[in-house]
Amino acid sequence: MVGDPKTLVALIVLFSLYANLGASMYGVIARKNLVKKLICLTMLGDTVNVFAILVGYRLSRGGTPVPPVFTEWSKASEKLLANFVSRSVDPLPQALVLTAIVINLAVTIFLATLILYTHRHFGTVEMDRVSEMKKGELVDEVEVS
C-alpha cells in the first residue's frame, strides 16, 4: 500500500538512508584525500546510527509512539505503566546508539591525529602520493642494504 502517506514516507526515508549509505561508502573507498575519507566515515557512522534508531521505532501497536522516558511513576500507576509500555519505542537501540556516537567521536579524533602525522611525515594527505613515496622509501632501503 504505497498510497498510504505513512508508508510512502517510510519508503522515502529508507531510500534516502540507503542512498546516503552508498554515497558515503563510495567516498570512503574511492576518494583519494584522507580528510575527505574522514568526513565520509563520520557520515557513514551517522547513517548506520539512524538505521539502528529506525529499527527500534514501533508503529505497529497502534496510537502515536512516545519517547522511552516514563515521568509519571507512582506505586498505584500500573495502568499508566501498561499504557506507556504499549506505546513507547524500544529504548535498547537508543542506548546502543548513544554509546556508538561517543565511540565514533573517539575514533574520529584518533584518525584526525593520524592524518595530521601523515601530513607532517609526507607533506601531503593524498593517498596515492603517499603510497608512491612509501614505494620510493622501500626502493631506497633495498638499494642501501
Next chain:
Amino acid sequence: MDAATLCLAMIGFASLLSVFATIMAVLDRDLLRAALFSALQSTLYAFLFYVLMAPDIVLVYVAVAVGIYPLLIVLLIKKVGRFEEVGR
C-alpha cells in the same frame, strides 16, 4: 493539511535533503564546503532522531555531530590544506 501530514512531509523533505547534502559532501573538491555539507546532513539527521522519538540521542548528537566534528575537521583542514588535488 493537519499537523500529522505536515510532520510526515517534513520527515520526507529532511531525508531527501540529507541525500543531497551527502552527495555534495562526497563530490565537492573544497574540503571546507564538504565539512559544512556534512554538518547540514547531521542537522537533518538530528531532526530525524527527534521525530523517531529519541530526544536523548538528539541532545548528544547535536553537540557532537554539528559542533565537534566540523570544529575538528576545520582545524585539520587548517593544517593540511583546503583543496583536494584535481585529476589524480
